Structures are given as structure tokens and as C-alpha cells.
Amino acid sequence: MNNTFDIKRFGNVVRRDGMSYFKNFGWTLVVLWSIPVIFWIMTYVSDGVYTNRDILISLLMWLSLIIVPSRLYKDVNDSRKGMLYAMTPASSLEKFLSMFLYCVIVTPIVYMLGAIAIDTILALKPGTNPYDGFIFKDFNGLRLSDLVHVGDVAMNGSFAEHILNKNQALINAVQVLYVSSIFMFTNMIFKKRKLSKTIGILTLIGIILTILFVRIVTDIDVEFLDDYTDEEITAFVNKVVDYFYYIMLSLSVILSAVLLYFTYYKIKRQTY
Amino acid sequence: MITINNLDFSYKNVAVFKNISLEFKEGNVYGLLGENGVGKTTLLKIISGLQFPKNGTCTVDDFIPSERNPYFLQNIFYLPEEVITEDTTPEKFINKLGVFYPRYDHSYFLNLMKELEVDANNKFNAMSYGQKKKSLLACALSLRTDYLLLDEPTNGLDIPSKALFRKVILQHGVSTDHTDLHGTTIIISTHQVKDVENLIDPIVILDHDEVLLNATFEEISQRLYFEYGAEKSDEALYSEMMPGGYINVLPNTFNMESKVNVEALFNAVRCNKKKIREIFAFGCEL
Incomplete structure (x- = not known):
């Protein structure tokens, strides 16, 4: 008797969740897949060239990650509708792992595969085509940093070369994990308007952090920099940026782990 | 056996149970009676692990319901009063649910649906309230769990359906030799005592903070x-x-x-x- 994890039981939970995956999330996927198509049509009609489409697909992939917990598991903390979920004869760990599987692993893969497939089909159109080749040949998306620093040089010279290019897969995984864990957790906390509440809270935290950051930066006495050469300052800034990203990466991993643990805990201790 | 010892429970500051102790023995069809708001539904939820006691203990066989052990959950099913169903058919619903219950019997489910005169391939959304209740009852019985907790099962049923309900519960009692040792323990919480009069034995009458009768x-x-x-x-x-x-x-x-x-x-x-x-x-x- 294994109370915590049994592969057959886990398989049943995965199967059960999978059976409702396309039913509950299918239309959202269709809408998210169709957005690049709309952009393609608009560019085609205006006879233009459509660049940076990998960034649009990345953005929509992040959107799918944000939406999926509240679509697939919206009722699990509902005092009436969630009872069947709680009574399902599987351990809390098995239920959590299945949730993790669909929210963190399956959704980005399904969305990206579908989006790249659609993009490829559109790129195959002979004659005038807004696309200038296949996306999978030169895909540069997925990175949250790219979405923030489109066309920016902020990443050059330090972390971008040193870390991002080297550990891109790891950073992508951490970013996916971090974003998913936030929305999985808030899906278990909030009963209604889960997405808007989460986005509202994140915006509020963002504003508070920005105010704090600005205050700290403006309070720093920069006169001591006069004693250093430009090269020394650049090296120092690059080092700070490196450390900052290391810290942010570690913090993301730690926060993800904490949020995922609390998601598991909520599944285990949710009352109905 | 379900054993409740010195159980306290409250919703925020509103006390529901104060130090109640109670036993439900195997193989009986219990009638759980009480006025509105005495905590009948809460008691069923505590037994099925959906609510946790504040103090005291509740054990079902050797399991603590609040731990939601999968082997415990395989042997208990709580059918709430309010019918909430997905946009699906009873057939698909039970196929999805049944895989988790080792003693689930699909042919028994089909027989029950036939007996209760409901089409297993009709969507829940297209059914009347009573038909939904009967479908879910068939689902619950066909899982063949050791413990079945029914909350106001006859609410919303018409007179012939109430008779059918009594019939299938009685037949279920007879047909539960699957457990080898004992039959299914059914706890029926109800206001409609006349609907279950010839069905229940023993009777438990709950009050706000005590068990008035368990006989x-x-x-x-x-x-x-x-x-x-x-x-x-x-x-x-x-x-x-x-x-x-x-x-x-x-x-x-x-x-x-x-x-x-x-x-x-x-x-x-x-x-x-x-x-x-x-x-x-x-x-x-x-």
C-alpha cells in the first residue's frame, strides 16, 4: 500500500485531467493560436513583411501559461463544485503532480507545437508572403527578457553573453516554472476572478518594488564614482548585473518552490 | 466502523458540534435526522474528509478522514444534496470516476440506471433535477464503496422516484456481499423522514451540540x-x-x-x- 504515490493512480488522475484538458482549455488554445494568423492576414492585406513573430508567439505562450490553471482547475477550491476533486481516490501529491504536468509542461509544449505548426503552414504559402522563412529555423522567443527588452541593448555585454546564451534552456525553464507557480498558487487561493486578482496583486507588487528601487537609486551618493575610470565603472556595473541576475534566478527558483509547496498544501488541506 | 470521539467543530465563531461522540456500525442503513442547521451535512463532510474537526477525532475503520488517504477515499462516497454536474452524460461521468474505485461495477450501474428509469446517455444538462439525482445515486451505488453518505437524497424526487430510491437502496443492502465481511454502511441525512421510514435502522438524531439519539x-x-x-x-x-x-x-x-x-x-x-x-x-x- 502506497499512500503517497502510486503510478497507476497517478496515471488515472493524469488521464482524468487530460480528458477535460481540451474541453476546458481547447477554445482558449484556439483563440491564442489564431492571433498570429490574424496578424499574418493583416500584414498580408497591407502587403508588408511580418518580423518578430517569434516574440508574439512567445507572448501568447506566456499568456496560455497564465490562463491555464484557472481554466483547468477553476473549481478545485469551490466549496460545492470542488468536492468531487477532493474525494477522488488519489493522494494530494498525485493530484498536485498532474496539475503541475498540465500547467507547467503540457501547456507550453502544446501551445508552442501548435503555434509553430500553424506558422509553418502559413510560411508555406507560395507567392507574396508576409513571412520570410520558417520560424523554427531562427526561433529566438520564449525569453521573458526578450519581451521586456525588445530591441534594447540592456542585456549586451554582461549576463546576456555570459549566462543567457549559455544557460538559455535553464532560464526558460525557471521562467516558465516561476510564472506557472504564481498562477497555480493564486488559482488555489482565490475563488472568483482569479486572473484579474492575481494580475492586480502582481501589478501592485511591481509598483511598490519600482518605487522602492527608484528611492534607493536616487538616495545613492554617486560622487564616489568620480574616483574610478569609465572602464572600471562598466566592469563594476556588469558585475552587479551578473549578480543581480544570479540573485533573481535563485530567487525565482526559491519562490517557485515555495509557491508550488503551498499549492500542494492547499490541495491537501482545502475544506469544502 | 465510523467512530467519532469528543468532536468539536465550528464555522469561524459559530459552534456546530461541541464534544459529540458517536458510532456508526458496519452494514447498517443509518438515518441521520435533525433540525435545520444542526450540522447533519457538516457531520457527513467530516466523515468523508471534506471538513476537518477542530478538536476530537473521527476515524473510519483505521483511517483519519482529514488525511484523505487514497485507500480511505476508495471506500467512501459522499453524495451532496445539491446536484452539480458537468456538461456530460452519466455514462461518461461514471467512466471517468469509476477507474478510481477498485470495486466499481459498470453493469451494476447500467442496471441501476434502467431500474431508476434514466437514460445513461442523456446529458445531465438535459435532465430534470430528479433525474440528475437518480443518475448520481446510480453512480454512487455502482462504485460499491464500503461507506455511502447520502445528503437529502429524496429531495426533489417525485413519489414514484422515491419508491424506486427505497427499492434500490434495499437491493443494494442485499447485494453488498462484495466486502466479504459486511455490507455497505449507508448514512442518509434527511428531513423527509417519511421517505426513508422503512429503510433506515438505526436512527441518529442530532441536536446543535449533542447526539440526542442513536438507537x-x-x-x-x-x-x-x-x-x-x-x-x-x-x-x-x-x-x-x-x-x-x-x-x-x-x-x-x-x-x-x-x-x-x-x-x-x-x-x-x-x-x-x-x-x-x-x-x-x-x-x-x-
Whole structure:
């Protein structure tokens, strides 16, 4: 008797969740897949060239990650509708792992595969085509940093070369994990308007952090920099940026782990 | 066996149970009665692991429900009063649910659906409230769990459906030799005592902070006498006018057998809490 994890039981939970995956999330996927198509049509009609489409697909992939917990598991903390979920004869760990599987692993893969497939089909159109080749040949998306620093040089010279290019897969995984864990957790906390509440809270935290950051930066006495050469300052800034990203990466991993643990805990201790 | 010991429960600051102790033995169909708001649904939720006691213990066999052990969950099913179903058919619903229950019997489910006169391939959304309830009852019974908790199962059922409900529950009791040792323990929480009068035995009557009664029909008829007469008795614990006279509930000091009227019993217990407790604790000599 294994109370915590049994592969057959886990398989049943995965199967059960999978059976409702396309039913509950299918239309959202269709809408998210169709957005690049709309952009393609608009560019085609205006006879233009459509660049940076990998960034649009990345953005929509992040959107799918944000939406999926509240679509697939919206009722699990509902005092009436969630009872069947709680009574399902599987351990809390098995239920959590299945949730993790669909929210963190399956959704980005399904969305990206579908989006790249659609993009490829559109790129195959002979004659005038807004696309200038296949996306999978030169895909540069997925990175949250790219979405923030489109066309920016902020990443050059330090972390971008040193870390991002080297550990891109790891950073992508951490970013996916971090974003998913936030929305999985808030899906278990909030009963209604889960997405808007989460986005509202994140915006509020963002504003508070920005105010704090600005205050700290403006309070720093920069006169001591006069004693250093430009090269020394650049090296120092690059080092700070490196450390900052290391810290942010570690913090993301730690926060993800904490949020995922609390998601598991909520599944285990949710009352109905 | 379900054992509840010194259980306390409250919703925020509103106490529901204060130090109640209770046992439900295997293989019986219990009737859980009580006024609105005494905590019948809460008790069923605690037993099924959907609510957690604040103090005290609740165990089902050797399991603690609040731990939601998968082996415990395989052996218990709680059917809530309010019917909430997905946009699917009973057939698809039970196929999705049944894989988790080792004793789930699909042919039994189909037989029950036939018996309850509901189409298993009709969508829940296209069904009436009563049809949904009957479909879910068939689903719940076909899982063949050791413990089945039914919350107001006859609410919303028409008269023929209530008869069908009684029939399938009685048949289920007979057909539950799957457990080898004992049959299914069914706890039916209800206000509609007449609907389940010939079905339930023993009877548990809950009050706000205590168990007023937990006795079999045999024990009840040993302790109380249900007199059907033309006149109201002055010694009666409870009297109620009925067509053709009165029903009087009296302490059975004369050791005579009578047919238990559950509704009259419930009212007698409700109106004479202390006296009833004494009668069942010490006998009628008091």
C-alpha cells in the first residue's frame, strides 16, 4: 500500500485531467493560436513583411501559461463544485503532480507545437508572403527578457553573453516554472476572478518594488564614482548585473518552490 | 466502523458540534435526522474528509478522514444534496470516476440506471433535477464503496422516484456481499423522514451540540411505545393529531411492542431531550 504515490493512480488522475484538458482549455488554445494568423492576414492585406513573430508567439505562450490553471482547475477550491476533486481516490501529491504536468509542461509544449505548426503552414504559402522563412529555423522567443527588452541593448555585454546564451534552456525553464507557480498558487487561493486578482496583486507588487528601487537609486551618493575610470565603472556595473541576475534566478527558483509547496498544501488541506 | 470521539467543530465563531461522540456500525442503513442547521451535512463532510474537526477525532475503520488517504477515499462516497454536474452524460461521468474505485461495477450501474428509469446517455444538462439525482445515486451505488453518505437524497424526487430510491437502496443492502465481511454502511441525512421510514435502522438524531439519539428500531420500540388512539394521552412525551385520532409517544413502561413512527419519534425527542436521554440511558423505570 502506497499512500503517497502510486503510478497507476497517478496515471488515472493524469488521464482524468487530460480528458477535460481540451474541453476546458481547447477554445482558449484556439483563440491564442489564431492571433498570429490574424496578424499574418493583416500584414498580408497591407502587403508588408511580418518580423518578430517569434516574440508574439512567445507572448501568447506566456499568456496560455497564465490562463491555464484557472481554466483547468477553476473549481478545485469551490466549496460545492470542488468536492468531487477532493474525494477522488488519489493522494494530494498525485493530484498536485498532474496539475503541475498540465500547467507547467503540457501547456507550453502544446501551445508552442501548435503555434509553430500553424506558422509553418502559413510560411508555406507560395507567392507574396508576409513571412520570410520558417520560424523554427531562427526561433529566438520564449525569453521573458526578450519581451521586456525588445530591441534594447540592456542585456549586451554582461549576463546576456555570459549566462543567457549559455544557460538559455535553464532560464526558460525557471521562467516558465516561476510564472506557472504564481498562477497555480493564486488559482488555489482565490475563488472568483482569479486572473484579474492575481494580475492586480502582481501589478501592485511591481509598483511598490519600482518605487522602492527608484528611492534607493536616487538616495545613492554617486560622487564616489568620480574616483574610478569609465572602464572600471562598466566592469563594476556588469558585475552587479551578473549578480543581480544570479540573485533573481535563485530567487525565482526559491519562490517557485515555495509557491508550488503551498499549492500542494492547499490541495491537501482545502475544506469544502 | 465510523467512530467519532469528543468532536468539536465550528464555522469561524459559530459552534456546530461541541464534544459529540458517536458510532456508526458496519452494514447498517443509518438515518441521520435533525433540525435545520444542526450540522447533519457538516457531520457527513467530516466523515468523508471534506471538513476537518477542530478538536476530537473521527476515524473510519483505521483511517483519519482529514488525511484523505487514497485507500480511505476508495471506500467512501459522499453524495451532496445539491446536484452539480458537468456538461456530460452519466455514462461518461461514471467512466471517468469509476477507474478510481477498485470495486466499481459498470453493469451494476447500467442496471441501476434502467431500474431508476434514466437514460445513461442523456446529458445531465438535459435532465430534470430528479433525474440528475437518480443518475448520481446510480453512480454512487455502482462504485460499491464500503461507506455511502447520502445528503437529502429524496429531495426533489417525485413519489414514484422515491419508491424506486427505497427499492434500490434495499437491493443494494442485499447485494453488498462484495466486502466479504459486511455490507455497505449507508448514512442518509434527511428531513423527509417519511421517505426513508422503512429503510433506515438505526436512527441518529442530532441536536446543535449533542447526539440526542442513536438507537435501532428494536431499542426504540423497547423504550418507547407508539400508541395510535382516539384520544390524546396526558402521559405522552409527544402527541400529534392524525386522521382518525392521535399518535401518542409514551415511555414503554408496559413492555409492549409497537410500530415506530419516525416522524413522531423525532418530534418526541426534540421536545423531551433530557427525558429521552434518561429513558435510553437507564430505561423506563425513571
